[in-house]
Amino acid sequence: MVGTADARKRKTEADSDGPEGSNDYVIRVFDDPAQIDAATWNELVAAQASATPFMRHEYLLALHRSESAVAQTGWLPQFLAVFDGTALIAACPLYLKEHSYGEYVFDWAWADAYQRHGLHYYPKLLDAVPFTPVPGPRLLARDETGRRVLLRAMQQLARDAKLSSAHLLFLDEADQQAARDEGWMMRSTVQFHWTQREGEPYADFADLLASLQREKRKKIQQERRKVADAGVTFTELQGEQITPDDWDFFYRCYAQTYREHRSTPYLTRDFFARMAGTMARNWLMFIAWKDGERIATSLICIDPERGTAFGRYWGAVVHIPCLHFEACFYQPLAWCIANGYQRFEGGAQGEHKMARGLLPVQTWSAHWLAHPQFAQAVGDFLEREGAGVANYISELNDRLPFKA
Numbered sequence: 001m002v003g004t005a006d007a008r009k010r011k012t013e014a015d016s017d018g019p020e021g022s023n024d025y026v027i028r029v030f031d032d033p034a035q036i037d038a039a040t041w042n043e044l045v046a047a048q049a050s051a052t053p054f055m056r057h058e059y060l061l062a063l064h065r066s067e068s069a070v071a072q073t074g075w076l077p078q079f080l081a082v083f084d085g086t087a088l089i090a091a092c093p094l095y096l097k098e099h100s101y102g103e104y105v106f107d108w109a110w111a112d113a114y115q116r117h118g119l120h121y122y123p124k125l126l127d128a129v130p131f132t133p134v135p136g137p138r139l140l141a142r143d144e145t146g147r148r149v150l151l152r153a154m155q156q157l158a159r160d161a162k163l164s165s166a167h168l169l170f171l172d173e174a175d176q177q178a179a180r181d182e183g184w185m186m187r188s189t190v191q192f193h194w195t196q197r198e199g200e201p202y203a204d205f206a207d208l209l210a211s212l213q214r215e216k217r218k219k220i221q222q223e224r225r226k227v228a229d230a231g232v233t234f235t236e237l238q239g240e241q242i243t244p245d246d247w248d249f250f251y252r253c254y255a256q257t258y259r260e261h262r263s264t265p266y267l268t269r270d271f272f273a274r275m276a277g278t279m280a281r282n283w284l285m286f287i288a289w290k291d292g293e294r295i296a297t298s299l300i301c302i303d304p305e306r307g308t309a310f311g312r313y314w315g316a317v318v319h320i321p322c323l324h325f326e327a328c329f330y331q332p333l334a335w336c337i338a339n340g341y342q343r344f345e346g347g348a349q350g351e352h353k354m355a356r357g358l359l360p361v362q363t364w365s366a367h368w369l370a371h372p373q374f375a376q377a378v379g380d381f382l383e384r385e386g387a388g389v390a391n392y393i394s395e396l397n398d399r400l401p402f403k404a
Contacts, residue, residue, distance in 0.1 A: 025089070027153045030079040033061050033093070040088045041140070048137035050172035052310070053303055054129045055136060058278040060093050066271035069130035074098040078125070078157070082141075082149050090146035092139050094154065096163075097126045102266050104133035104348045105169050105189065105365045110378060114164060119371070125158050125166040131266045133191070133348040134310055135170045135363050139178060147178035155368055164374075168366040179366035185379050187365045188389045190396075192351070192358035194333060194344040205334035208357060216355050216401045223322040224330060230320050233289050234331055238302075239280045246285060247272050250297045253315025284309070286331045288316070288323060295320070298327040300335075307342040309335075329356050351396075360396040362389070 030036055038057040045055045053059060062068075069075035075095045082090040099122060100107055107121075114121035127138045139147040154166045168179060180186060202208045209217050237246060251269045258265045275283060281304065288296035296316035302309045314328050329346070333356075336344050346353045354360065367382075369375040 025149070026083040027149075028081045028083065029094075029157070030081065031077050033057065033064055033077055033079050036079060036081060036091065037088070041091060044088065044091055044140040044142075045137070047142060048140060048172070049174070050136050051306070052134055052136040052308070053279060053282045053301055054132045054134055054310075055093070055138075055140070056279065059275075060129070062271050062274035062278065063130050063267075066268045066274055068267045068271045069095070069102075074101065075130055076123075080127075080150060080153055080157070082146060082153065090139065090141035090150050092127045092150050092154075093129060094157075095126045095128070095130070096123045098122050102131040103128060103169060105167075105187065107167070107367075110165075110374075113377075114374065119164070119374075121164045124164055125154055126169070127154065127167065128169040133170055133363075134345060135172060135191070135361075137172050137175060138168050138170070139175045144174070144178060144181075147175060148182055151178060151182045151184065158368070158370060162370075164371065165367065165369045167368075171364050171366060176364050176366070184366040184368050185375070185382055186386075187367060187382050188362050188386055189349075189365075190389065190393060191348060191361050191363050192346050192353035193361045194336070194346070194358045196337070196342045202337050204337055205330065208333065208337065211403060212357065212401050213403055220325075220330070220356060223325050226322045227320060227326045230323075231290050232295070232320060232323065232326070234327070235287050235289065236331070236335060237285045237287065239283065242276065242280070242283060242285050244273075244276070246287065246297075247276055249287070249294050250285060250299055250313075250315070253297050253317060254299075254313050255315070256317055257315040284332075284335065286327055286335075288327055290318075290320075296323055296327055298331070300332050302341070307340060309341050309344045311344065311346050325356065329353070329358075333357065354396065355401055357401060359400065360393050362393060 036057070038061070041057040045051050064070060064077055067073070069077070074097060078094045078096050080092050080094045081088055100111065103126070111121035139150045141147045141150065158166045168175065171179065176186065196202065197211070202211070209220060212220070251272060255265050282301055284300040284302050286298045286300070287294055295318045296314070298314040299312050300309050301312050309332060311328055311332060314324065316323060333344060344358070346358045367378065369378055
């Protein structure tokens with residue numbers, strides 16, 4: 001363990017460009033996010049240009065308190081905080097990880113290479129939002145200096161504990177720049193996001209469909225017709241309109257989806273109960289009905305301030321062709337357009353999303369490895385992989401789904 005049950009102080013000499021002109025500061029490691037003042041943390045979140053609800057203190061605390069992201073599941077919180085006197089000037093949600101599940105940036109091959117050479121890859125340090133592949137700030141800081149202090153502190157923590165590596169996942173532009181400046185290795189992948197049309201915004205979902213190429217439009221219309229012909233209708237619930245019974249049904253569907261894939265849900269029912277209690281305004285639920293019975297649901301996270309929606313979870317208790325597309329894409333996109341939202345993020349991977357109006361977006365992670373030879377080998381791999389990702393994005397952009 002890097003930290004202790006109580007917050008532990010670490011005093012470090014700062015460079016000449018130390019935070020707010022100071023030459024020293026205090027770095028503290030917390031193994032319980034509740035030990036960090038929620039209001040102060042959320043002020044740092046709000047100060048970030050690309051803030052998302054997933055970095056709020058309530059969301060991270062719910063992951064911990066619900067026993068979704070805890071030591072027993074391989075996520076030991078080691079939240080990092082930088083103080084200038086008593087003022088919190090930078091912080092990040094740091095974890096000591098015993099595996100690579102729930103990250104969506106895959107480094108299993110790196111761990112296997114370590115093992116084959118008689119070395120331990122785990123535990124590792126990870127700055128990420130557990131189970132949440134949504135790009136955004138990971139280094140909460142007022143300025144560039146604060147971000148670089150956090151990166152250096154992460155490296156020092158890893159060295160002190162003799163860990164293999166440190167990683168930051170799904171970074172925004174400011175964090176990417178800080179990581180590059182500190183010499184971290186960068187890795188990219190691709191997601192698919194919908195954005196409202198500039199200049200002449202889509203008036204409704206039919207307007208969005210009309211902008212697509214004929215074969216794409218026809219396919220979507222066929223998919224929607226299959227769902228409608230099956231007698232399926234939808235209701236939408238937002239915030240406090242979602243009752244405990246609705247949440248229970250959602251969780252039944254969510255768990256069913258994992259079971260069908262012979263897996264176990266990452267998130268507990270208690271996590272969603274805590275979301276209903278502390279972040280209700282950030283949740284939108286679509287419920288599918290057939291013959292007066294609920295048969296499926298999708299859960300969308302929404303950010304009313306920034307006009308962004310995030311596709312998160314879905315599940316069904318009966319199988320109906322194309323129901324997944326209707327619940328997870330068409331209903332949310334129609335809602336976003338009707339409610340003036342500017343972006344809908346469809347989650348990790350999924351090239352099939354592109355045919356439904358979501359376009360490729362490059363996402364980034366940053367990595368630091370302590371072992372010089374492995375760092376060189378991974379760096380060479382990332383250079384080759386990065387060229388492949390760039391070519392892939394170029395190919396995708398050559399076959400966009402919209403009319404010329």
